[in-house]
Amino acid sequence: MTDRIQHHGVDSLATSARGTDWILLSGFAALAAVYVRVIWFTPIEASQGSAQKILYVHATSAFVALYLAFALMAVASALYLWLRDETLDRVAESSAEVGLAFTTVVLITGPLWGKPIWGAWWTWDARLTATLFLWLLILGYLLMRGAIDDRAMRARFSAVLGLLTALLIPFIHLTVYLFRTMHPMPIVLKPSQPSMPPEMQWTFFPSFLALTLLFAGLLRARYRYATLRDAVLDMENAS
């Protein structure tokens, strides 16, 4: 009986997964549109030249990774420990993995932008360092998930690690910030953004929306995968 219900659930999930993922598709389309605008219809910044255009993907990816993906992971982790709902664990898992992708983009575009502007691929600036460590922490998180077979244990351990990571990031940021302020370093040109001209703003904010939409699409696809995978495991266990 339960088998039939599960079968049915998996079937309907599988059917919906086979259809076109419109959210994901429109996310990519929006990203493409934003890029067309970034490259051809946005003015070149006076002091930094065309390198500044990387801002539209770098800053926005950082925003998505930090304030959407990892915030969601931390919140889902906390809620999991409270409510013990497997859905929350799958949300945490999915947002960690999608967040990792966005963080990777941040870490790749950062040096690409930094080299022509700061003259160095990497600087140990507080934000960059915190992002690098977040990336390492999430890799560790996903590695740990892969090394635990028992699903309930995996969910509990992941939730604990997710929460501790959320506590750690402020400490890393604080110490690196202190490190930088107490050690005078060669002055690097920080891309300060006084007030962006309206044309740039009209590119900047839509790119936020495009990446947020892309994040939502990827998250949903990854979450669906996790749900299907667990349902299949349940069926295999039941038989």
Added chain:
Amino acid sequence: MHDDARPPGILTASWLVARKDLAIEFRTRTAFLAAVVFALLGVTIFYFAWDSTAVAAMDLAPGVLWVIFTFSALLGLQRSFGVEQADRAIDALLAAPVEREAIYLGKALANLAFVVGVEAITLPALALFYNLPVGEVFLPLAGVAVLAAIGIVAVGTLFSSMAVNTRLAELLLPMLSLPFFLPIVMTAAQTTARLLAGRPIADAWPWLRILVGFDVVFIVACTLAYPFTVEE
């Protein structure tokens, strides 16, 4: 059950667990000796990893000290829940009428003794080999070492209990722990550098404040988190 038996309170139970762990470590001594030898090897290898005419040993020492402390601490932490896992002795602990928090605190206390023990041998050795003027600043330096050890142990004990339950076992522990040790290594090394340079402790206060904050936050968080990692 004995009619006059009274299950121990959280502090007594922690002490029992810690004493048991220290008895095991004292009996076998393997992990402690391994950690001390590792630390001393580290001290010598680091010395030759730099050109001593270009970089003064004084400037190297704080970094060397803290990198070595964290890595040798990992050796002790790895074994911490290994001894519980071997014959499922952890089950007997969990089935006993003691709080889970007491198990965590007891294990952490034993680990703290381990790490402080390694530090107590490594610090004088480093001072000797690197010609450090530790005489006047020995007490504050020892204080920083204990504060850092508390942070390392608070996080490491929890991760040790988690890591032994995974397929990666001891491989996972450094991967999970080291990012958490970054604020500890930075604050402790910065404070040590200032102390060795003969500057007043007040100069290091911004760093010490973060270190103490880290200790408090993670002792509380990890003690509360531990029961979630063992309940089945």
Added chain:
Amino acid sequence: MSAPSHIADDSDVAVEAESLVRAFGGRPVVDGVSFTLRAGECLAVFGPNGAGKTTLLRLLSGLLKPSAGSCRVGGVVLRSGSRARAQVGFVSHAGMLYSALTARENVEFSARLYGLRSPADAARRALTAMRVADRSETPVRSLSRGLQQRVSIARAIVHEPRVLLCDEPYTGLDDVGSAALTEALTERRASGAALVVVTHNLGEGLALATHAAIMRRGRFARYEQRGGVDATSYVREYRELVTTDA
């Protein structure tokens, strides 16, 4: 499935399982087990591998949380740190000993965890009962498998539990060890403890039991009082029940 009816009052109920369910990843391993044992009674649980016997014991010891249903010891629900745990002893198939410590240190550590007034005396008594007192200063690592098992049993009975859970307790014991175990179990029952013994060995189990259960797919396929059971036909019926399942 005939549950024995009890008319006596509840005051001497030692352990009580009520529709215990435990699922792993959506699959129920223990699926609705209920029984009541009074002081001095012994339940023998038989069943093939994977029937859920060990999981049942882990639920009764408080090591696992039930997904549904409840388990009471002396009328109190088992919880982390609850005093109800102090009344349970558990002989698992793992020894649960520290190999670097001596037999005495292991048992004494347990006695202290249960807050016994004189842990050293209690440890000596338990080790003597299991006839390993002469090896009490030997590190567990250097003891043979059978002697380790005896120390492990001594550890489980040192606090004189009201409920003693045994997972295949006779496995690995020689004649002296088996006799010591039987004696210890009898002594525990005489002083008012209830026993749950999980075993493959029907003869061994039936010899001890006041109640017998056959577990299959997480449920008690049969559960009855020992008095109404003829050992020979029970063995035959057990075989039939277990083989029809496969």
